Amino acid sequence: MISLDKIKxxxxxKLVLEDLCLNIDDKQLTCLLGSxxxxxxxxxxxxxxxxxxxxxxxxxxxxxxxxxxENIIQASERNIGFIFQDLGLWPHFSVYKNxxxxxxxxxSSNIEMKVMDMLDYFGIKDQMHKYPHQLSGGQKxxxxxxxxxxxxxxxxxxxxxxxxxxxxxxxxxxEYIKNLKQKFDLSIIYVTHDHREAFAxxxxxxxxxxxxxxxxxxxxxxxxxxxEYVKYFLEY
Amino acid sequence: MDSIKPxxxxxxxxxxxxxxxxxxxxxxxxxxxxxLPIIYTFGTVLxxxxxxxxxxxxxxxxxxxxxxxxxxxxxxxxxxxxxxxILGFLLYKTNLKLRSFYKIVLLIPLFISPYILAVAWKDxxxxxxxxxxxxxxxxxxxxxxxxxxxxxxxxIIGSALSNIDSQIEESALxxxxxxxxxxxxxxxxxxxxxxxxxxxxxIFSISEFSVPAxxxxxxxxxxxxxxxxxxxxHSLAIIQSTLLIAICIILLxxxxxxxxDAPFLSVGSKGTNNKMYDIINYRKLGQLFLIVWLFIxxxxxxxxLFAQSFKGGMDSFIRAYDLLLPTFVNSIFLAFMxxxxxxxxxxxxxxxxxKRSKIYKSFExxxxxxxxxxxxxxxxxxxxxxxxxxLSFIYSxxxxxxxxxxxxxxxxxxxxxxxxxxxxxxxxxxxxxxxxIPIFSRLTKILIPIILPTIFIAFIISFIFSLGxxxxxxxxxxxGTEIMPIKVFTIMANAPQALISSMTLIVFSVTLLMISIxxxxxxxxxxxxxxxxx
Numbered sequence: 001m002i003s004l005d006k007i008k009x010x011x012x013x014k015l016v017l018e019d020l021c022l023n024i025d026d027k028q029l030t031c032l033l034g035s036x037x038x039x040x041x042x043x044x045x046x047x048x049x050x051x052x053x054x055x056x057x058x059x060x061x062x063x064x065x066x067x068x069x070e071n072i073i074q075a076s077e078r079n080i081g082f083i084f085q086d087l088g089l090w091p092h093f094s095v096y097k098n099x100x101x102x103x104x105x106x107x108s109s110n111i112e113m114k115v116m117d118m119l120d121y122f123g124i125k126d127q128m129h130k131y132p133h134q135l136s137g138g139q140k141x142x143x144x145x146x147x148x149x150x151x152x153x154x155x156x157x158x159x160x161x162x163x164x165x166x167x168x169x170x171x172x173x174x175e176y177i178k179n180l181k182q183k184f185d186l187s188i189i190y191v192t193h194d195h196r197e198a199f200a201x202x203x204x205x206x207x208x209x210x211x212x213x214x215x216x217x218x219x220x221x222x223x224x225x226x227x228e229y230v231k232y233f234l235e236y
Numbered sequence: 237m238d239s240i241k242p243x244x245x246x247x248x249x250x251x252x253x254x255x256x257x258x259x260x261x262x263x264x265x266x267x268x269x270x271x272l273p274i275i276y277t278f279g280t281v282l283x284x285x286x287x288x289x290x291x292x293x294x295x296x297x298x299x300x301x302x303x304x305x306x307x308x309x310x311x312x313x314x315x316x317x318x319x320x321x322i323l324g325f326l327l328y329k330t331n332l333k334l335r336s337f338y339k340i341v342l343l344i345p346l347f348i349s350p351y352i353l354a355v356a357w358k359d360x361x362x363x364x365x366x367x368x369x370x371x372x373x374x375x376x377x378x379x380x381x382x383x384x385x386x387x388x389x390x391x392i393i394g395s396a397l398s399n400i401d402s403q404i405e406e407s408a409l410x411x412x413x414x415x416x417x418x419x420x421x422x423x424x425x426x427x428x429x430x431x432x433x434x435x436x437x438x439i440f441s442i443s444e445f446s447v448p449a450x451x452x453x454x455x456x457x458x459x460x461x462x463x464x465x466x467x468x469x470h471s472l473a474i475i476q477s478t479l480l481i482a483i484c485i486i487l488l489x490x491x492x493x494x495x496x497d498a499p500f501l502s503v504g505s506k507g508t509n510n511k512m513y514d515i516i517n518y519r520k521l522g523q524l525f526l527i528v529w530l531f532i533x534x535x536x537x538x539x540x541l542f543a544q545s546f547k548g549g550m551d552s553f554i555r556a557y558d559l560l561l562p563t564f565v566n567s568i569f570l571a572f573m574x575x576x577x578x579x580x581x582x583x584x585x586x587x588x589x590x591k592r593s594k595i596y597k598s599f600e601x602x603x604x605x606x607x608x609x610x611x612x613x614x615x616x617x618x619x620x621x622x623x624x625x626x627l628s629f630i631y632s633x634x635x636x637x638x639x640x641x642x643x644x645x646x647x648x649x650x651x652x653x654x655x656x657x658x659x660x661x662x663x664x665x666x667x668x669x670x671x672x673i674p675i676f677s678r679l680t681k682i683l684i685p686i687i688l689p690t691i692f693i694a695f696i697i698s699f700i701f702s703l704g705x706x707x708x709x710x711x712x713x714x715x716g717t718e719i720m721p722i723k724v725f726t727i728m729a730n731a732p733q734a735l736i737s738s739m740t741l742i743v744f745s746v747t748l749l750m751i752s753i754x755x756x757x758x759x760x761x762x763x764x765x766x767x768x769x770x
Binding site for chain 1: 661662663664666667668670671672673674677681682685686
């Protein structure tokens with residue numbers, strides 16, 4: 001379980017999260033839903049270790065990752081995958097090298113086999129020699145996902161990864177994402193501002209507003225919530 | 237969660253600690269080799285005697301000369317910014333033919349030593365009027381410096397113009413005329429670039445030594461040089477320098493937000509969706525303006541130098557070649573070494589100033605400060621500090637020249653590189669951070685390959701500037717050191733005009749040759765890079 005306890009965080013003078021408490025179950029696909037500036041991405045960045053909370057603690061399965069303004073376990077040691085909104089593909093590496101690079105740096109064995117299996121699973125094996133600028137939007141998404149999963153993380157964080165795709169492609173990639181949990185034995189935290197996306201894939205939804213949790217629960221619980229903000233948010 | 241381990245100091249923090257140490261070592265060395273001489277020189281003069289006594293050395297003549305220099309620098313700043321705006325608009329906002337060609341070729345005056353153009357224009361005026369008294373004046377200095385710095389204004393303002401989102405202009409065009417849109421939307425939007433252009437060119441002009449010295453025009457920098465080299469009045473030279481530096485620092489401080497960010501110093505900026513205009517009615521006029529400008533700023537000086545050099549046959553040219561031949565290897569070697577060091581320090585300063593806290597940003601500010609100090613004053617500082625028996629291994633060798641070049645031009649490398657790094661999305665580095673890739677690999681395998689074209693361009697610019705540097709080098713060069721600009725400058729005083737023109741023509745050609753070699757070597761690579769990053 002991922003636990004955030006009394007988390008406070010700010011960017012400069014701007015307080016983004018205050019006394020935020022959140023528990024996320026293992027092997028679930030949890031959607032952090034909310035409008036821009038609600039603190040969704042900040043939660044991902046805190047869990048990943050890219051940001052350090054001002055106060056409060058973050059634990060995963062009893063291991064404390066951050067506490068009292070200090071990252072106890074660094075980002076590189078958390079065994080977490082992160083897919084950014086702009087994907088962050090390395091432009092000077094081919095598809096193969098984008099996926100393989102993390103393994104190469106870890107001096108892993110059987111790199112080629114692992115990478116080929118991964119590319120094959122996502123149906124982009126035939127694109128392996130291409131560079132990111134030669135891929136379509138959907139293919140780029142799949143490369144980014146493959147790159148994150150190749151190091152076998154236990155948690156995958158996804159920050160609005162589909163925001164730049166058309167509806168048809170979105171649907172296709174969402175199907176992939178839904179299946180990742182079982183296939184790779186993962187917990188996934190998926191950030192989106194689109195409740196339709198969240199309803200399509202989530203096991204659990206956490207609806208955020210101005211750095212606070214308005215409502216959390218299953219898709220059905222969210223849909224039937226009496227919270228005024230939830231009703232307002234779902235109208236649009 | 238069994239896969240999460242306690243922090244591995246050896247793999248994680250230690251490498252970052254190593255890089256922080258590297259930064260501190262480089263910062264420390266820069267302070268020791270370049271900062272300390274400046275602090276030492278000014279400290280000894282200003283505080284060894286009573287401070288008020290030191291300033292009593294200044295008299296009315298000094299202030300009168302300072303005033304004239306301020307007028308001169310302001311004039312160059314205004315003229316350059318005005319013409320730079322016109323050229324910037326024509327080349328960055330219209331669809332005139334051969335824009336890409338002009339954008340590169342018109343930059344040439346910026347990359348050749350200022351005295352080369354001064355020699356060419358003096359020859360031209362001599363050819364027209366039979367004497368050079370008209371150009372050997374404030375007018376001549378303003379004219380030549382403007383021709384040199386207009387390309388800089390063009391670059392700054394052109395970049396700003398191409399970064400305006402087309403939607404802003406288009407929504408204005410729906411409501412008002414084109415002329416109204418230019419004055420009420422475009423010009424206010426590029427105001428920071430206009431101010432930056434003026435301030436930078438003002439600082440460059442007030443610091444310029446070789447052009448006024450060549451024309452025999454007394455300005456503040458030549459006066460400092462005279463006090464230091466001819467009258468050995470070091471105290472007065474330093475006090476005068478303090479005034480000049482104070483002016484430059486006040487201007488920099490006032491405009492710090494524009495210049496410290498220096499968005500113009502970038503290569504391959506993708507900018508936004510740039511709107512281009514078809515100036516149907518003025519197309520021929522615009523094209524004519526570009527041709528005339530190319531002719532005046534580059535072709536004419538070259539023709540004049542060529543004609544003067546060979547006026548009396550090949551003798552002067554052969555003599556000039558013989559005189560300059562021993563300087564080629566040394567000049568290129570010193571510029572090459574300085575460029576490598578500048579790029580290395582510039583990269584470290586840029587990387588840490590972007591990624592780290594305020595203390596690291598101070599490094600970049602320090603580089604800017606040294607860059608803003610007029611060349612002659614910087615040279616005086618180095619010579620006063622290193623002229624000690626214990627430091628003769630620097631003072632009496634070419635090392636002091638390399639230190640001079642590095643201090644002068646590392647700011648440009650740092651700025652170019654930091655602007656290139658800023659254009660890379662954070663996620664590219666953060667992904668590798670999360671994947672546990674050590675900082676050394678992140679730098680050498682991810683970041684540096686992505687910004688490699690900028691690193692090359694920073695190297696070329698540092699190299700070309702170092703190759704033509706005169707103001708600092710004239711104060712520093714150890715006896716027997718053969719360097720191109722020094723050789724030309726020391727011979728200028730007594731040599732026949734044809735010999736001076738020939739020497740200048742050779743230096744001009746060598747500089748153009750080096751620029752061409754680098755351009756043709758790197759152009760295919762840079763094109764490939766742009767296709768990858770699009």
